[in-house]
Amino acid sequence: MTLADVSPSVSRWRNAVFVIFAATGIAYSSWVTRTPDIRASLGVTTSVMGWIIFGLSAGAIAGLLLAGRLVGRHGARRMIAVGGTLTGTGIMVTGVGAVAPSPALVFAGLAITGGGFGLGEVGLNVEGAALERVLDRSVVPTLHGAFSVGTLVGAALGTAAAWAAVPVLVHLGVLGAAAIAACGYGISRLPDATGKEPVVHGRPAADAGPRQVVWRETRTLLIGFIVLGMAFAEGAASDWLPLAIVDGYGADPATASLSYGVFVAFMTASRLLGGRLVDRFGRVVVLRVAATLAFAGTSLVIVAGAQAPAMIGCALWGAGAALGFPLGISAAGDTQNHAAMRVSAVAILGYTAFLVGPPLLGCLGEHIGLLRSFYVVLLGVAAAAALSSAVAPGSRGEVAAARCRLRAGRRNR
Template sequence: MNVEGTAVERAAQKSLLTGFHAAFSVGTLLGAMVGSAAIKAGISVPVHMALAVAVILLSVIYLYRLVPAGTGKETGGDSIDPPMSARERMAIWKERRTVLIGIIVLGMAFAEGSANDWLPLVMVDGYKITPAMGSFAFGLFVAAMTIGRAAGGMLLDRFGRVVVLRASALFAITGLLIVILGQSYTVATVGIVFWGLGAAFGFPVGLSAAGDDPRGVAARVGAVSTAGYLAFLVGPPFLGIIGESVGLLRALIVVLIAVTVAGLLSQAAKPIGKQTTKSRGQENQFDSY
């Protein structure tokens, strides 16, 4: 779906991938709201999970028929050059730009995945609040991320990828510092909003940057998205291990470092290849900052 999204972006010559990922965030927000309601209603976790599985299965059975044939495939029409060989596809993992974009996505996805897996517990353990309030805090994070992604296309078309990524990293750093150092739940919720806004852009913008070159787009988007999903899969357990020693609240310092590195590497996402005069001029206008 990410490969298809980058293809749609190229065809439309607009920033659309953040909007597509906003739909993902809406689903996460609905899940957080349902989870909070289930806690208040006293519904057990097994019953809650069984209902979630039923919804997912029924949705897949109904919706898969609506996905167009060929979605996600790299076709000959994507580029005037011949398709990449297997060796060329493997060499993509050594490309400097692809590696740097992968690190950006890794850091920002770590910020998002850590909140997805740990934020409610971080708030409950760190600020001594109820589980329902912890779920609400996570819902606040996802709501902020959803709003950021919904507005992402407009911001990207106006300011360009590099500026947006740097700003998002700054927002995430500010939010994490407030959550880590905050002395009250109310103050921490302000940090959660900043954290959510900051985490909104890294993954979709990185995928968009990986899809700049039509030749090998599937391999590059696949490589970068692998880095993101690695952060989702490995990052949260790693954070949990650290949290056992120093506490989950202090363990967020690791996330802070990862986001800082991602922000410092934002220049790697600068568009390459065919760009509209408007978008190229916007990138050049703001790169000096």
């Protein structure tokens, strides 16, 4: 089934989720380019700035922990609305804190941004999994590709704003307002009931204890470990790849930046093409190939001995690491019952590995070198390949029910 074969409302649904994913990527990356200006404005050291930025991670983890239950109770659409509003508001608060100047206010703004990101990401991934059930084809990798495109656009906009000396408050204020507006555009086109759990004894099932059940499901845990390993590979490259190229190969800063650009470019392309590959070859085969590429690319970066083959390794690493997270989310959301809780559980493991794993890798790299520390990444992607059969599709028998919920949501609005 192609998108042209389904109703215009489903097309609007998919496009809306795509737009919100891209807007989230823009919002998430643009402010990062202003961190030198924010640090200078606050007059703090790099170590203090690191603790301030930790507010983003803390907020994101808190949002992820709450998201499964809230999506199950209120539906993905409402949580996306709340998440988008918090994200935009947090970015604006960050801008105010930068010019105040107030480190505490910047920390608070980033924590609000992270909380909104955590809530919204689970809702968006639940929407993506529901779309896959309706269309009976892979969608989530492309949606994550939209996020990757958004990060590239956001980085470009932030770099241009910094180069043009646009005040941080103006840049982040406009960015925050645009994020809220994009979210408002998108949620008006989303069905109302996606992700809502059935009522059990007068209470939503999300409040009746499924969290413990989900965390005891073997398949969900295996998917979570797959995502953990692949997200760790992505996070390790995002945080340490340029420095590793400098330390390991004596590269200049421009070449080091290029290495990360190659990684991101191939990661984005892999996600945009990933849906078609999954539809043709299946999740398990694509995941095994992706993990193999990530393993080969990381190994080549470690042992290449020269900058040129190391760049090839960066490309393979990015192409492979790109698909672990979206394929895991797709598998976690295969069935409607407790889908939000499963997606939340998998996302918690993935984002924890992405956010917390790389700093631990840095501590290891302090003792043995960054390139050698990447051997830990190999363990994660090897485990993902070994467990790949866990992402085999589950039940697809709820397509008609999902379409009924979509029609009901339109009538309710």
